Amino acid sequence: MKLETIDYRAPDSAKHFVESLRETGFGVLSNHPIDKALVETIYEEWQAFFNSEEKNAFLFNRETHDGFFPASISEKAKGHTVKDIKEYYHVYPWGRIPDSLRANILAYYKNANDLATELLGWIEAHSPAEVKAKFSMPLPDMIAQSQKTLLRILHYPPMTGNEEMGAIRAAAHEDINLITILPAANEPGLQVKAKDGSWIDVPSDFGNIIINIGDMLQEASGGYFPSTSHRVINPEGTDKTKSRISLPLFLHANPPVVLSERYTAESYLTERLRELGVL
Template sequence: MSSKKPDTTTIPIVDLGQLGLGVAGGPSEDELQRVAKELGAALTGVGFVYLKNHGIPSQQVEAVFSSASKFFSLGKETKLKYETGPSQSHGYLAVDRQKLDASAKFLEQRETFNVKDMTYPLPDEEVPEMRMALETFRASCWALVSNVLTAIAIAIDLERDFFTSTQEELFKSGGESFAVLRMAYYPTVPATVPPNTIRSGAHTDYSTITLLFQDDMGGLQVRDVEGRWVDATPIPGTIVVNAGDLLQFWTGGKYVAMEHRVIIPEEEVRRQPPSQSIAFFVDPNAETLVRPLDGSNTYQPITAKQHLLNRIRMIYT
């Protein structure tokens, strides 16, 4: 077996090939093993990876971006009708309501709308096309997540359905899962950006994995093991996937939830546009007990729900 050290400074690109959506007949065993090996290497290294040939149609992504843009362009009072709070995982959050950076020293210029379950309120009156766009897109995300989680299980010699079997509540109406699709909107900034202003402060994701869809503006940076910030520059046609806290706990630290942030790029200041992203946080069923699978005591056992509640207490203002 190769003793080559994992690359901890470059975000690799993995071609999903036959694991992408819409491939007739499904993946061959060789293809499963190839993708599993490449994903494993990426998550062991920098903890982030670009996926290409994933199969989610660009039209679905653009439909969600478009409907989200319409919502965030509504007046403040209208948006606040859908406001959420710390005890909820669905709804609108205004600028600086959520402090992702633990130091809380930054102004976080970001609005979000979290979608936990399609039975919860959506702006059907103001943006009627949003519901259909989300339903289609979420279904595609889940199909892709199933393939990715299967490959990750193979990479660490688990039963192939180990991770997918913990996600079964995700798409049940009222299901006990804290998986969330988050539409983020980054408002236009002034030509002179105020001090200590950022889009999203440095943090790790509380999930198992996260799928991230970026627009062309970017700003995402990942902190590597040397403490340097690495740009996750948008690559057309790709999705960014990263390991979350729970995957780190399960693997005893083999796959690391790397700290990341969203800065305001100089190009954005120059061009003055708002920007957007969509994140799909994949969380297990609420009562799933997560503990190191290698039998170590690297991390104490914790339920997915309790870990989420612990994180919520830290980030809401």
């Protein structure tokens, strides 16, 4: 299996993108409308934030989950006992954001949401009739004005050699949401699990954008679109001294949206957050 990069502007891009999602759970787009310079500026701004003590003034709210999550309380992936090597900040438009960082990060949030809406339209348009029939409403409508869509600014710090045995930057996991939008990070390391159990590097050319299926879309499509395990491995050699910034936007359906006979978006999210120990 190989992940091919698809030109967003090509006339057959939607078809090939959805085929890639169906086969691997991932799609990689080049020449997309997300501004590369904006992403680069955000990486620089938030790297400075994570390097500063200012971050500790924005510790996360235990009720609303916006704000800064230090490495000491970083999450464990489902089924794992060792914390990931990372710290992160949760951005919601209604949440707390440092004033100096607000304009660019909210511009990115909106642009990535707009792209996600288009891509969900691609997914629905190129789904078989029997899969479309499972959707309780058009896929783009599921995320319209959603207050649950989460932008996570991830910081993977340089390796010190004192990391807990078995810890990696992000252990193998699947995402909870419908789809995830992710600009290629400033350092490599993202891998996706193939059907044969091997791990494949996701193309990390800066300027690409990476999209993956989440568990909610897998549920809504009756398993047609797979929510594939992925991870971020530790760097080697001189790369150990480098930080890594990542900007995943997790597109969440509005809470009342019916995903299947078993779940609404709200009941599904609640179940998963309990599994992760967040609730």
